[in-house]
Amino acid sequence: MKLSILQENLAKGLATVSRSVASRAQLPVLSNILLATDQGRLKLSATNLETGINHWLGAKVEKEGAISVPARVFAEFVASLPAEKINLATRENNLLVNCGHYQAEFNGLVATEFPKIPSVKGKPDISFSSSSLTKAINQVAFAAAQDEGRPVLTGVLFLVKGKQLILVATDGYRLGIKKLPTTKGITESKELKKGLIIPSRTLLELARTVGETDQEGSLGLTITQEVNQAIFSSPETEVVSRLIEGKYPDFEKIIPGKGKTNLTIDIAELTRAVRVAAIFAREAANIVRFKIDKKGLEITADTAQIGRNIARIEAKVSGVGGRIAFNSRYLLDLLGVVEGEQINLELSGSLNPGVFTLAKDGSYLHIIMPVRIQE
């Protein structure tokens, strides 16, 4: 292999693929990044066996070839070099790097030892607008379970229903649903009609990668059934994810019917009030209490050692008043991803879930289970 590339481009590309490098690698080769020439471009690849990534960069290729080198040190080294042209060349199992007054030699591993990361051949099965898919992921994926107790809950369900693609995530305490309008091709996908479960971690990484590379473009999704993987692809990047096997819970059963209390609240005011209450609630299981009357909402938190606080927020209230308590972390997670000025909250008593919807965006729904408290 022999090629030259601009320091800035290589440093950026390495930062993107580095996120998929195993942090504690089971195999030494998994802490490496694969560099390979590919039809006049440089392809960088990394994998932690759950997520894999292929990322292509413009380069001047003089001689084809491939090698893998230690990811962390190589990425940091390139990031520290001056913004000049970098020459890369292999010598046996080593990679020689030349840039201005700097020279380095990395002990590499032969490219054939690097795990195969599948790549899209031909057209993807379906495709989305990059920005709406990444927004949907950011609004839903955080509600997936963190612990592996029930593996299906660590993923996000991708499901086609009627003319809509639905993304669903739940950890049993909260549930996020986002509907996207049908894109050409979606309704024909058998897998999506049954429902795919994709690890939430991979999706959040995908959203970050797309945000850095081509937010404006289009993102393809290819399902490679033979190895049970999904590939999200743009012209520069492919993110490969394993699929989670198992049956996703029937989320529609969880959505409550019409509530008894309906509030419309300013998002910025609610966020500040919950954030303030959360400071007090931190040492009291994160419990914040809502008290609703005709004029609005009172948010309180109380810690035996520290003290207590009350915030009063105006809100449009219809239906009966009442009380309910939530975990402040779940509220702040939700308030961190919603857009717009107002949020609706529908309640059916203090023991039933609260349903949050957005005043101007009917495609989003978020449900939070209340905390049972003694009055």
Add this chain to the structure above:
Amino acid sequence: MKLSILQENLAKGLATVSRSVASRAQLPVLSNILLATDQGRLKLSATNLETGINHWLGAKVEKEGAISVPARVFAEFVASLPAEKINLATRENNLLVNCGHYQAEFNGLVATEFPKIPSVKGKPDISFSSSSLTKAINQVAFAAAQDEGRPVLTGVLFLVKGKQLILVATDGYRLGIKKLPTTKGITESKELKKGLIIPSRTLLELARTVGETDQEGSLGLTITQEVNQAIFSSPETEVVSRLIEGKYPDFEKIIPGKGKTNLTIDIAELTRAVRVAAIFAREAANIVRFKIDKKGLEITADTAQIGRNIARIEAKVSGVGGRIAFNSRYLLDLLGVVEGEQINLELSGSLNPGVFTLAKDGSYLHIIMPVRIQE
């Protein structure tokens, strides 16, 4: 106590004093901040028994009084409030806070339980320009020892010699010296002629506090012999420090005589080259090697598993060439605090310390012990 104060001012003041709150308090009261009215201002005080701070804020005082409240939650709460007027009032042992739609009540402790933090009475013994003292601290204090093996080395020596105030810090592997011109009053101080040892941690906190509050002003130093403490004071802030007892090592013996090799190096180029080498050196005891010849300097690092790198830097060299190795952390610590374009390095062989001085600032000297390596 009853007073009102602007949210912005109180939040800023709390952030400043919070640094002196004990992180793991031996006594519950040490995790509190004391609020006390003081001649029409609000005085905030905190102490971790090593460093204490008094900080005054403008406020509209209606009724005198004092109380201490949990520092962390109170500071976070105030920081989260809207930028409006805050009303503070005591009710028995509690502090009531009112700000816009927000109300809180903090469980406090009576002010008399809070440890006494000495305050300056009358004029300080000596005074400095705030900016030159904080700059001197930042250039020297990092060289003090972190571990408590030899307590005197965890401090910075303040010593008057002839017409200069000298700041010295060393951890046995490196030594920093900064000379400040005599300020009125300094030469009369008996304590400073003998030498005061002030904990480096306190000084670094002082430098940050002064940087945030009154960088342009003047800083007084009062030595309160009866309790063996030093007080740095500005009109808004007093930082109180214990003094370290013991005999400081004779640092002048460590300063080598005229060297055999003299280099003048561009600081930005040297910093980049050391930073790049440090990436490779990280898994090899941070050892970076210098090779000096007539044309300049070659900096290399080598890790068996990862690989090796070489950077060539031009430098003005006089005297003989040679080799020496340093710990990259020490070099980067030094390069992080020096100002100007060029640094001088004087060497007397690979086993003797390297002496760093600044081309345009004769008041600063830094010595780093070499690492003994096999050729």
